[in-house]
Amino acid sequence: MKSCDEMVNSLIERRDKYNTERKKRKNLIVKISSPVLCLAIAVGVIFMFPELKKSAEKPVADIDAEITETIKSKSKKTDKDEEKTIEFEKSITDIKTTSNNEIGTDKEKSNTEKKSSVKEPHEGDKDTDGISDFAYFFWKNNIVVSGSLRSELNNNKDGVIEIYALYRPFLPDITEFTYDGKTLYELSEEVKDESSDKELQKIYNIHVKEVLLNAEKQLRENNIKCERKENTNNCLKIYVTAEEFENLPLDHLSRWNFDLAFDR
Amino acid sequence: MDNGASSYRRFLDGDDDGIVAIVGEYKDGLILYLNGYVNNIYIAEELTEDTFFRLITKKPKFSGKSSFKTWLYAIGRNVAVEYIRHNAKILNTPVDDMENCLADEKDLEESYIKEEQKIAVHRMLSRINPDYRHILWLVYFEGFSNKEAALIMRKNERQIRNLLYRAKQALKTEFNKEGFVYEEL
Numbered sequence: 240m241k242s243c244d245e246m247v248n249s250l251i252e253r254r255d256k257y258n259t260e261r262k263k264r265k266n267l268i269v270k271i272s273s274p275v276l277c278l279a280i281a282v283g284v285i286f287m288f289p290e291l292k293k294s295a296e297k298p299v300a301d302i303d304a305e306i307t308e309t310i311k312s313k314s315k316k317t318d319k320d321e322e323k324t325i326e327f328e329k330s331i332t333d334i335k336t337t338s339n340n341e342i343g344t345d346k347e348k349s350n351t352e353k354k355s356s357v358k359e360p361h362e363g364d365k366d367t368d369g370i371s372d373f374a375y376f377f378w379k380n381n382i383v384v385s386g387s388l389r390s391e392l393n394n395n396k397d398g399v400i401e402i403y404a405l406y407r408p409f410l411p412d413i414t415e416f417t418y419d420g421k422t423l424y425e426l427s428e429e430v431k432d433e434s435s436d437k438e439l440q441k442i443y444n445i446h447v448k449e450v451l452l453n454a455e456k457q458l459r460e461n462n463i464k465c466e467r468k469e470n471t472n473n474c475l476k477i478y479v480t481a482e483e484f485e486n487l488p489l490d491h492l493s494r495w496n497f498d499l500a501f502d503r
Numbered sequence: 504m505d506n507g508a509s510s511y512r513r514f515l516d517g518d519d520d521g522i523v524a525i526v527g528e529y530k531d532g533l534i535l536y537l538n539g540y541v542n543n544i545y546i547a548e549e550l551t552e553d554t555f556f557r558l559i560t561k562k563p564k565f566s567g568k569s570s571f572k573t574w575l576y577a578i579g580r581n582v583a584v585e586y587i588r589h590n591a592k593i594l595n596t597p598v599d600d601m602e603n604c605l606a607d608e609k610d611l612e613e614s615y616i617k618e619e620q621k622i623a624v625h626r627m628l629s630r631i632n633p634d635y636r637h638i639l640w641l642v643y644f645e646g647f648s649n650k651e652a653a654l655i656m657r658k659n660e661r662q663i664r665n666l667l668y669r670a671k672q673a674l675k676t677e678f679n680k681e682g683f684v685y686e687e688l
Contacts, residue, residue, distance in 0.1 A: 240544070240607050243527045246552055250522065254559050 400484070403468060404454070404475040447473045461486075507571030515562060522559055529572065530555075531615040532645055533579050539628070539636045540583040544608040550586055554579040573651045576641070580655055630677050635670030642667060 241249065451467070454475060458465045463483060468474040507525055514521030530551060537554075538547035557563070557578060565574055612625055621644065628636045634656075641652040653663045 240548060240611065241552075243523075243530060246530060246555070247523050247526050249552065250526070250555055250559060251519065253556055257560055 399478050399480055402477050402479070402484075404465075404477055451475065507575065508565060508567065511558070511565055511571060514559070522555065525558070525575075526555055529575055531611060533576065535612060535615060535625075536576060536637070536640055536645065537579055537583045538608065539633065539640055540580075540587060542629070544611065546586070547583075550582050551579065553586075554582045557582065569651060569654050572645075573647065573654050576645075576647075577655045577657075580657075624674070627674060627677050627681075631670065631673045634666060635673050638663065638666045639670050639674065 451473060455465055455467070458475070458477065464478040466476050468476050507528060510521040510524040510528075512521070514525070533551045533554065534544065534547045537550045538544050541547055541550065554575070558575075563578070565571060569577075612622055625640075625644065628639060631639075637656060638652060641647045641655060642649070647655065649660050649663045649667070653660050656663070658666070
């Protein structure tokens with residue numbers, strides 16, 4: 240049995256040990272919690288300013304896809320719409336296959352003309368006609384090029400040409416975009432009407448604006464001079480040589496309709 | 504009784520002598536009281552030390568609603584109950600330790616209780632129900648009133664009165680078995 244003094248000494252020893260351990264634990268908690276807190280604040284700041292986050296973190300290519308997703312999630316797809324989309328996709332695939340293999344009935348050919356305004360070029364034309372290089376290239380990338388642009392490109396192979404890139408989302412990959420059962424092309428037609436649904440207009444405008452910004456950014460990254468056309472929200476003025484034009488970054492511009500400045 | 508409170512106040516003000524005084528004054532009684540819970544004088548001693556350790560580390564506030572001794576014994580009881588809850592399965596004392604244990608317990612009770620008659624009663628306490636043992640210890644050996652005992656044991660006064668009555672009856676039965684008759688009980 241411990242005497243009174245022994246117990247007091249033991250108590251004081253235990254107390255000192257306890258205090259030291261508590262200090263250590265406190266220090267450890269501070270060491271761990273302070274970086275975690277800083278991280279949490281940083282994350283909080285980024286989430287509070289989503290625009291900052293977008294520009295800082297997201298690659299350009301993702302923004303377009305994100306908008307597509309947003310529009311998709313807002314849209315209510317019915318079975319009928321899906322069927323329509325599949326049909327449309329099928330028809331586009333048919334057109335492509337037919338033109339590539341140079342096989343097809345007259346009916347299919349007339350369908351091609353109806354569905355898109357792309358004039359079907361032939362790979363074999365490449366060598367015989369100087370402009371066919373471009374035409375085939377653009378057709379392959381779903382870009383509509385007007386006849387005058389082709390001749391301009393052909394005539395000014397070394398000079399700088401001035402073209403307008405007008406965003407008209409109406410080629411095959413629009414099947415990804417649906418809002419309220421409508422393709423983006425149908426939407427673009429609908430929003431031309433001033434009496435159309437305001438929310439619809441808003442969604443379409445936001446989408447077009449984002450696409451325009453991304454295209455501008457991408458062009459500038461490729462050292463291609465461009466500027467926005469005044470009083471429009473879907474048109475870019477691009478200054479390129481014929482060679483540059485051929486190497487335009489097309490993953491974002493594939494739904495663009497190129498035209499010459501003097502054509503408009 | 505107030506000495507304990509003033510010693511504790513002194514300790515809270517930073518004077519370690521305060522705790523020395525408290526340990527000196529209450530150690531033995533608390534060990535014997537807690538021994539009633541754990542039936543092992545060494546464990547009771549550890550629990551007593553833990554009780555004082557809780558006082559000096561957590562520094563609980565003594566409000567003065569009861570005497571300091573009552574308050575200290577209530578803390579001691581809580582420590583013992585916690586210990587029993589956590590060590591219910593390993594509470595049996597090894598046979599080798601038992602002899603030393605009993606010898607130390609005897610020494611302590613002789614030094615603390617002093618009166619021979621009371622020592623005989625205390626030894627008989629180990630044979631009765633633990634609740635009876637606790638109440639008899641608090642009232643007859645430590646001199647707590649029914650009210651104070653109620654505070655320590657977390658019961659109301661009526662329960663304490665009934666418990667005390669049944670404890671006396673149980674103790675009488677045990678003495679009768681041994682052939683003693685204690686009228687004063």
